[in-house]
Amino acid sequence: MRNRLERRLGSVARMMPVAALTDRHPLLAHHPIGASTGFLVDERGDWPRLTERAAALSPFTAELAALSEIELPGLAAYLTHDASLPFHYLSVHAPSKDLRMAESKLVDTLARLPAQVDAIVVHPDVIDDPTEYRRLGSRLVLENMDSRKAGGRTADELAPYFAALPSAGLCLDVAHAYDVDPSLQGAHELLDRYACRLRHLHVSSLDADGHHVSLRDDDEQAFRPILRRCRDVPWILEAPLAP
């Protein structure tokens, strides 16, 4: 009984001064900052546990990532039937790999996610027919892509998607923008052109293969001008912060 209560209370039972967190890493001074469950690979598919891990970093915001299509039905069932989550801003990352189902069926599943999901992040390169995604309304959030992709990387390349999806928001993946343009002028242009579409940030560094890894000190320095322009939106960590 006591263990269950402690498990349920989670981060409350382990409450600590914010100063301890910010001393450990200045990025954590931002509010709200939360975790993507995408990097919690050992617990993939265990949505209650993944949610608890995300809430331990922040009960205010999180991104539940169903990066492979096979993960989506379990997440949808969890959110629909089981979850009463604490997050003020909850994002779901839609599948971007191992896609097999028809696009209309995938969008059906995403559209049925309960109202507590504020944002549904979709990679533009998985979109064949943008009109299908209109059903997601303003919950649809398009993410800018990295240099490995053929499109959706820059403000110009995202323009046709936003023209077809006028209610869609933007998730600015800072590492992707840096990968495409190390001067970060491309990131500034995304913020200039789509200021009112910006919903949240993805924050991490990338390794040589384009995988999200812990934010490196030099990247954090480089990203600062972009982060300063985004103080009012949630930041989602796509990799754990370095100790």
Added chain:
Amino acid sequence: MSALPSALERLAAHSVDGLPHLLAARARTDVEVQRLRARLASVELDADVAVVLFGSWGRRELTEHSDDDWLLLVDGPLRDELASDVEEVRSLLGAGDRRPGTQGAFGTVGSGHDLVEHIGLEEDDNRNLTQRMLLMLESVAVVGEDVHRRCWEQVLDRYLAEGRSDHRPPRFFLNDVMRYWRTIAVDFAGKHKDDERKWGLRNAKLRTSRKMLFAGGLVPILRCHALRGADVRPFLAQQLALPASDRVADAFLSADQVDAGVRCLGAYDRWIGMVGDAATREELAGLDRASARDSATFIEVRRLAAEFQNGLLALLFETSLAPAVREYAIF
């Protein structure tokens, strides 16, 4: 000579989307205020009486569906002979769907004397508090502009009489503004404990228009922490003469937080567009707590309201205002 652009217009210039609904509502309000002033010019009132409009009129956010929340404001104590003046104004304002709110604070006569002398304690009831706060934060006179200004200055000076030190926000005024916001929020819960009629529209307004009213008072008062004591009154007089959205836009520009300001006021702009649409307003008015959960319209309002609030929180906690928020806004 053309007027200088307002803070809202200057902020809008930074956004590719602009702030079309807010600026259109402002232009509409200006036209309607002039129209009402002409219409009420024939009403014979004593020299110490004003007709004052509140709410969206004072915020300059008038839509076709806004209420006429008016008050006959007397610069002094109440007197019996004003009853006929109230009836005359009632025949000219607030007809049909535009009738004033039902809380008893509007569509009646109010005493400037009470607004100044009864701050706190039993006599400062909900009605008095509401009239005073709206007078200070979102009001416009359509008759007796000088009377309105005099009452407004008397309340301001009463707040500032408690002390005007260098680099200290006027705490008495701050406490009353914060008390009013908390009162609105608590009264919302009280009002809807057993009656969920109009829950959706009222909840939407609490998240947006009422929060703009509060922020429009809170932010200028906190900005006084950067001022010498002698500059507090002229600063507040200048700021509070502006619509609330200008005060908030000016704070974002002063803090060099243009991006957050564009998003914050951009979200509020889209709310103004929604509440000005008859079908949307009707849908929101028909929602109770349960049906709101499945309403795409309400969910969109909630999203816009969150963006609006996130912008305000960034202004309060991620700029040079943050130490003043920490020092004065909690205790």
